Amino acid sequence: xxxxxxxxxxxxxxxxxxxxxxxxxxxxxxxxxxxxxxxxxxxxxxxxxxxxxxxxxxxxxxxxxxxxxxxxxxxxxxxxxxxxxxxxxxxxxxxxxxxxxxxxxxxxx
Amino acid sequence: xxxxxxxxxxxxxxxxxxxxxxxxxxxxxxxxxxxxxxxxxxxxxxxxxxxxxxxxxxxxxxxxxxxxxxxxxxxxxxxxxxxxxxxxxxxxxxxxxxxxxxxxxxxxxxxxxxxxxxxxxxxxxxxxxxxxxxxxxxxxxxxxxxxxxxxxxxxxxxxxxxxxxxxxxxxxxxxxxxxxxxxxxxxxxxxxxxxxxxxxxxxxxxxxxxxxxxxxxxxxxxxxxxxxxxxxxxxxxxxxxxxxxxxxxxxxxxxxxxxxxxxxxxxxxxxxxxxxxx
Numbered sequence: 018x019x020x021x022x023x024x025x026x027x028x029x030x031x032x033x034x035x036x037x038x039x040x041x042x043x044x045x046x047x048x049x050x051x052x053x054x055x056x057x058x059x060x061x062x063x064x065x066x067x068x069x070x071x072x073x074x075x076x077x078x079x080x081x082x083x084x085x086x087x088x089x090x091x092x093x094x095x096x097x098x099x100x101x102x103x104x105x106x107x108x109x110x111x112x113x114x115x116x117x118x119x120x121x122x123x124x125x126x
Numbered sequence: 127x128x129x130x131x132x133x134x135x136x137x138x139x140x141x142x143x144x145x146x147x148x149x150x151x152x153x154x155x156x157x158x159x160x161x162x163x164x165x166x167x168x169x170x171x172x173x174x175x176x177x178x179x180x181x182x183x184x185x186x187x188x189x190x191x192x193x194x195x196x197x198x199x200x201x202x203x204x205x206x207x208x209x210x211x212x213x214x215x216x217x218x219x220x221x222x223x224x225x226x227x228x229x230x231x232x233x234x235x236x237x238x239x240x241x242x243x244x245x246x247x248x249x250x251x252x253x254x255x256x257x258x259x260x261x262x263x264x265x266x267x268x269x270x271x272x273x274x275x276x277x278x279x280x281x282x283x284x285x286x287x288x289x290x291x292x293x294x295x296x297x298x299x300x301x302x303x304x305x306x307x308x309x310x311x312x313x314x315x316x317x318x319x320x321x322x323x324x325x326x327x328x329x330x331x332x333x334x335x336x337x338x339x340x341x342x343x344x345x346x347x348x349x350x351x352x353x354x355x356x357x358x359x360x361x362x363x364x365x366x367x368x369x370x371x372x373x374x375x376x377x378x379x380x381x382x383x384x385x386x387x388x389x390x391x392x393x394x395x396x397x398x399x400x401x402x403x404x
Contacts, residue, residue, distance in 0.1 A: 019319075026205075099377050120198075120201065
């Protein structure tokens with residue numbers, strides 16, 4: 018349940034910027050390879066946002082796909098899991114996307 | 127979050143010295159922003175336990191007129207910056223910190239006990255023990271004669287950079303020492319949290335099964351060294367060493383791997399060599 022502390026960071030990061038203003042929408046980016054489960058964040062958010070200006074806010078979660086660049090063949094490809102293997106057979110790959118874990122923006126009332 | 131009253135992040139974390147009596151958990155909380163300041167919330171009626179938790183829709187209607195505020199902040203930024211601070215402090219003091227992670231029962235504490243008893247003469251070894259509850263592990267380490275601090279995370283499932291900072295503050299490891307940090311037994315959560323350590327070590331025991339690297343890829347992808355423990359039990363279990371090594375390297379091609387038995391001592395010299403105690 019590391020989602021609990023991650024979700025607490027969402028609330029901390031947002032309230033640091035918005036103070037006591039009521040927040041209606043929180044836009045998050047949680048990459049497919051980030052190790053964070055969006056549904057768990059939603060569950061934790063409902064619990065710990067109560068009694069904060071984020072209570073009742075809608076979570077809009079963007080989930081970027083994993084992408085990697087192969088140094089062997091020079092191609093970019095979709096990385097569905099953390100196994101660093103290009104379809105060409107090379108394991109010399111660099112992860113380019115999918116590990117994102119950030120608060121992008123909010124809508125305040 | 128504290129399971130008793132639900133107050134904020136890191137609440138319920140306790141940094142404790144083994145062998146010090148009178149540390150009954152009286153529901154006190156330490157808040158890192160106030161150093162080691164404690165206060166109690168016992169029966170505080172203003173603490174907000176009367177809000178409903180379930181059963182009704184939570185989302186409120188979104189008003190037509192809202193204002194967009196760009197935030198653009200990484201969620202692990204705070205932990206990562208605290209970790210960098212730890213890393214700088216440790217480097218300044220010539221301290222090497224090793225973060226040991228594994229599932230519960232893989233033999234982390236036994237590895238530390240043997241390491242301190244057998245090779246601790248080469249360099250001062252200090253230990254920070256992480257567990258949700260109890261001083262059990264810290265008592266075992268204390269019996270070896272090494273300086274040790276227990277961090278109890280309460281409901282928390284991992285150590286974070288601030289907990290390490292507080293552990294270091296309480297332990298005060300001497301300059302030039304080797305600081306072994308035993309994380310909470312868990313193959314999932316600790317992988318995400320940089321502590322500011324010099325290296326991450328993942329311990330797996332042969333009784334757990336060779337499929338663990340692919341089942342818990344985030345943990346094994348983060349490892350600088352994988353220790354395969356309890357190899358004296360290989361004749362009695364179906365554990366494919368080659369498969370385990372191959373799968374681990376599919377997640378991190380340059381990972382170091384040592385196979386050993388803490389109990390029999392076979393292979394343990396490679397571990398001592400890796401951590402610079404040989």
